[in-house]
Amino acid sequence: MKKPKLATVWCEACAGCHMSFLDLDEALVDILAQVELTVSPVTDYKDFAFPQIDVGIVEGAIGNEENQEVIEHLRRQCRFLIAWGDCAVFGGIHTLRNWLSKDEVLHYGYVETAGTVNGFVPSHEDIPRLLDKVLPVNAVVAVDGYVPGCPPAPEALAYCLKELLAGRLPALPADMMHFD
């Protein structure tokens, strides 16, 4: 049997979920024996055309045009999309900026922050523009499974992957749930 293909992407987030994934330690070896990890910040394999894959995993909220493009493309290319972490599931800490307008956010971040001297808001056609609001992934594309947590515990991620390998969509049991 061919190994199922897995891709993970990192949108607006701190990479903590991927750290937690690496924190699976030796369990990672077992998992990687059963799946083929394609595009991922972990593999640093940058083929953003994403060949057709089985499971797409997203860490992070959708906060700019690039995030949106990536997640929409990933959704098209994968059979099951799983959201990892509070940012992808609920929007997380980034949603704090939803109280401000885009201009206020940029001005605050690049000009007003303590320690900034002669700051200015960078602008270039290559820099992705912010969306009006930071959104959880399921507000942008359909999501098939969720593993909340900031970050999710390695055990919860392992549970999620094992469930997927067993052909089930993951639903965390109560004792594995945590939002912090």
Added chain:
Amino acid sequence: MMGINNQPVKIKIDGQEILVDPGITILEAARQKDIQIPTLCHHPALSNRGGCRMCVVEVDGAPRLSASCVTPVRDGMEVVTVNERIIETRRTILEFLFAERNHNCMFCPQSGDCELQDLAYELQMDHLTVPQSFREFPVDFTSAYIGLDHNRCILCGRCVRACEEISGCYVLDFQNRGPDTLIGFDLNEMRAESACTSCGACLQVCPTGALYNRYRTHYAVKGHPKDWHTVQTVCPLCGFLCPTVSTVRDNNLIKIEGIVPAGDKRPGAGQLCYKGRFEVLKNSDRPLLHPLVRQADGSWAEENWENALDMTVAGLNAVRDAHGDNAIVGLISGLSSNEEFVCFRDLMVKGWETEQIETLENSGFQNIYRSGPDKAQIFKEVSWKKIDEADYILAVGVVSHDSQPAVGALIRKRIIHDKLRPAGIGPDDFLYPYGAHHIPVKEGDELFVVKAILNEAKKIMEKNASASGADKIFDQPEPATAQDIVKKLHFDANTRIALDGIIRDYVDSANPLIIIGESVTGQKDLSGLNALVDLALLKGLYDNERLRLVVLKPNGNSMGAYKLLNRFDREKQAQTIPKGGLVMLEENPAQNNPYLKIPGDLDFLAVISPYRPAGLADCARVLIPKPSWMEMDGTCTGLDGCEIAFRRKVIDAPAEIKSSWETLAGLAARANVNLDYDSWDALRLKAEREIQKEVCSEKA
């Protein structure tokens, strides 16, 4: 619906047939049988609201689910607490709550100790199916104790009910309507401008992080609840002896909460005050870990225990040898335990024939017990628990916030629930705006008003022949009439009405209670205290043995100090010129504490203290560390001097610190004092016997 003849009703919950009392709710019936129904706005200490609908159940297969916390049981009722529809409903309600405001657990100080979060886990709410509002709500951090973040509020109204039902404050209520609804203080004030007394009942019942303790809530401090343990003890800070639960992590105190079913008529339902709940959590002063000895150049040097104790005894011996008996004073904190009082007293009296042991606060209240041999015989005050029974309360010179903050709450609850119309005399109108009458006089002037009330009340009652205890009344040197006092203190019309009202209400009352505050007991002029005793006597004794008076005391164990240290000849004391002293501290006294009577020219002073005592350290020669009250077992005496409560150790003292017993017994051995007890436990029994010498009928 309720069983007419109080017959138990038969209901079925999840197929299980049970018999329950009529009139209880489905939720209560289920909990009696250990059937779990999740709740959010329901709290065991509060009335039911039925607002959150988390506890919905299916009754008799009806198409609409019913809130079990407000639905009474009915004979033959069939209840289903769990099925797919119910779970889905509960989860949807939860999603709405999360989506409405900004519930971000990862930066909430309450995460891990949050009922909303627990429910989300329990119902496996792993995402939201409804869009979030991302609306910004205000925050209020104008209180040093309580943080209010409306972004985390779910409008369950527990705090509103707690403010009314537990603390009798009515400060919190809902403001605005619909999605704009906010919990507000008073008429939409900020917390600092409101009438909030910072009792913290609201944050104890808050199921989320909307209202939270600003002390020790950082995750780095409090860690995860799985690492916590709790200690049940009593709060020793004011003599009410409120039962508390202290939460501890790694020997760090995290929070202090009131107990819901407290019992023994002490404040229940989680009630505490700002002192017991927050002040204790303030970062304490710099702890003293090793004995310190003053060097010739004025600096401090660390010393070992044996030498520090040797030097203390040698220093005090030298003072006695140079100045004779009676030259050494003892000062001890009024927060110390009964054991410490007894041991300290025995050491000082037997070791150096000390004639004077004082506490570090205004002990003026003790005058009331010393105001004449006849009166001392009959002077027994009632317990503050009688506040619950009185039909009239007159508070004289009470500054409730200072000494016994819960007094105000107890009286306000009587006002709300029993339509009691109490009155106050003195600078602080702590019953505002609920009290019937208030006479705003400056501190010290209360006694003139009291004398006038006494005379007028006496006149009326003699005319009616209703003064049951009038024969015992002492002569008043200058009988003042209401007229005199109105002229003397320039009362305005409203105050005049209040004065007449107080006289009338007092005369009409059958079971009045007078609460005396520090602004009266602190005065040198004892005539005010005498007049109050007489005024109480007008209405006869409570249970034929106790005066209708509650005397507020300045410190937690002030009454223990009075009972255990009051063994001295006052006349002789007045002649004492202290030349040396031993001080035993509990809290760090303020630098300008007027009761810290240390003359500048002391030959020798040693201080036993949990902290580097700020002002005192300048005149001390030896500093000896001790555990703070939280770090050791001890007993404390209640406000009325009858109740004794055991205060359990909450956290461990630093390993290098020796216990109070080791220090005091060590000093005793060096001073050749033979203590007639050989352990802290034996000491406890002795202290208990001494406290109970005065027969206390109320002591269970």
